[in-house]
Amino acid sequence: MSTQRDTTNLLDQLASENTPVRRLWSPTVRLASWLAVQVGFAAVVLSGGVRPDLAAQLASPIYFAEMLLLSAAVLLLARAAVAAAIPGEERWNLGRLGMAAAAIAALFVFTRSPYTDQAINTFVDTGLPCATSTALLALLPTAWLLVAIYRGFALSPRRAGAIAGACGFVFAFALMRLLCPADEPLHLVAWHWVPVALGSAIAATVGARVLGDRQS
Amino acid sequence: MARAQGGDGDAYRDLLENLAGVLRRYFSKHVRADDDVEDLVQDTLLSIHRGRHTYDPSRPFEPWLFAIARNTKTDYLRRTLSRQSWEILLEEQPEQAADAEGSPNLLSEALEALPDSQRRAFEHLKIEGRSVEEAAAIEGTSQGNLRVRAHRAYRSLKAMLSK
Missing domain, CATH: 1.10.1740.10 (RNA polymerase sigma factor, region 2, helix turn helix motif)
Incomplete structure (x- = not known):
């Protein structure tokens, strides 16, 4: 049971512990810095080679629309993630909108070439590198956002972690669409989208643990 | 500010x-x-x-x-809704789990795996038998915060011991 006297003692203690603090950058500045780093990162990755039919794909309205949606999803999710670190500034609607854009982009895989019969070995052998690459490409953008949130004060750590993860993994998915020539729906769902879902869930757990512990 | x-x-x-x-x-x-x-x-x-x-x-x-x-x-509000049930569980479960496994070391190992602040909160309340008020004073935190730490410790212990 606490009393007002305890509160007064607490006030004294907090005031005596007060030291100058470095203010967090505004969400806009942090978003811009994240974006600059990720654009550079994407340029380095893509300079290693893109899918051979990229020019033809970009001429396709469906592929172009898919990439636009993915870009919008990444931007919305990144904005929501950096805002999640500041009490009262949370933009969960942007996060939801970003997830909706990613979900619509996910539906675009079903407009691609039809299912083909593949031996299970071939399916796994071609898919595993894609899933691994998606996870690796998502590491930097996700970790960057989680650290950005960690430096702030997230009131909803799990949600903040999930949005950071979704952002990083959708970013990786978009990069993989520029790298991987496979357009078959089953491949895209199993080896590209499932890692996005798993990555987001893992980031939510990491957020709940790491960001939540920091508050206690 | x-x-x-x-x-x-x-x-x-x-x-x-x-x-x-x-x-x-x-x-x-x-x-x-x-x-x-x-x-x-x-x-x-x-x-x-x-x-x-x-x-x-x-x-x-x-x-x-x-x-x-x-x-x-x-x-x-969330804590209030679940406080009664977890406090009862706090009294019973970890000891039961240790007994059930036949190894008191299991609880010690699980405790060691907890973050320091949570482990201390749990030890104050359930091992050393201190009141929430005493434990909060020792830790230099509020009673609410101490309860949260103990709750998190309990949840983690429960998860670890049920594996």
């Missing part, structure tokens, strides 16, 4: 004192017990302290403040 962020202890003390009054009135509208109101005020002040670097003086203060206060209140 801008002065407090710059390290001005007196300005910070004045601000927190004013905020304590504002928060007390805010929580009194939602919580009946005076002790709980004071717990909530203390938890919110601690959160303000931990998150003070996130306030941007060019923006209004109230949305920032009340976002933290609302979050504290939500946590409190």
